[in-house]
Amino acid sequence: MNLILLEPHDVAQNGQALLRDQRRLTHLREVHRAQPGDTLTVGCANGLIGKAELTAIGPDQATLRWEHLGEPPPPALPVHLVLALPRPRMLARTLEHVTALGVKRMTLLHTKRVEKSYWQSPELRPEKIHQHLVLGLEQARDTVMPSVTLVKGFRAFLDEHLPALLAQGRGLVAHPGMASPCPRGINEETVLFIGPEGGFIDWEVDQLLNAGCEGMHLGPRILRVETAVTALLSRLF
Known part of the structure; x- marks a missing residue:
């Protein structure tokens, strides 16, 4: 603390x-x-x-x-993180890590490879999410509470949330096998999409790319979600 x-x-x-x-x-x-x-x-x-x-x-x-x-508190990262819902134990650590790094806008999203049972986890109760966000703020000497939105349907996300998100800034989809490497040191408003363990399915990637997002990768290694999130935010910003 x-x-x-x-x-x-x-x-x-x-x-x-x-x-x-x-x-x-x-x-x-x-x-x-x-x-x-x-x-x-x-x-x-x-x-x-x-x-x-x-x-x-x-x-x-x-x-x-x-x-x-x-x-004043430290500056926020210019990013909206859209994260496929991780397994509960990983979710807790990830919320703390990304909050400490300065993420202020998050969407937790259901995708094909997200287990439906994850949505029943006590870690998604508002008081538990708040607890993890507070731990991240205390670690980083920050005071500005992030916002976290839960979206349980990918199709609903495409129709109801994605256009408004992409109006905020550049969309980047982190996915193994994409042609372009992850950019370095950008400072523009960005919407960063990170899939679950196992990645997005092809249809989900296609929908995001067709909406105007750019695909990119972190190299040949397959990383845990909490590792990939930290690596991507550090490299991007």
Whole structure:
């Protein structure tokens, strides 16, 4: 936890914040070994970053008094990530990784090779998604919460979502066997499509390419989704 993210329910009056959840309290005690008088990095959700003094800490509550909140969060990546829904355990890690890297817009998509049972996972509950996003923000010292959209049908995605997404920027489909390598160091608005383990099926690739997306690859190696996502974002931006 490189930043304590203060959400609206944490903030009290007179420039103070109260932390009552055991996850953050345990981290303060066991990792930071924080004591009253210590200065910690804090940030308001979707707001600014600064310093706060720990004024008290006990088994059930910690009190912070912020000194100055004037630093903006780090810039976001200019990307909307469209990710075929991974298996639940991989989804949790991937959400944290891409949030730490600066992705602010995500769509989790059903494709042919996505197991239907994945959509029943507790990891897709709003509170669980929020938890993983918070962990990513804390890691990266960021405060701006990403948006996550769930789309359970590929055909519905093509009709109802894809045109608006491609109006935002350049569409790139990461898929093994594409003719072009992944671009490097771009800074334009981009919609990045990443398939499931096993990749998109040919029909799905054809639909995305026919809509105006460009195909590209990361080389001959077949990577896990969480590895491919990190590699692609790092190389692209």
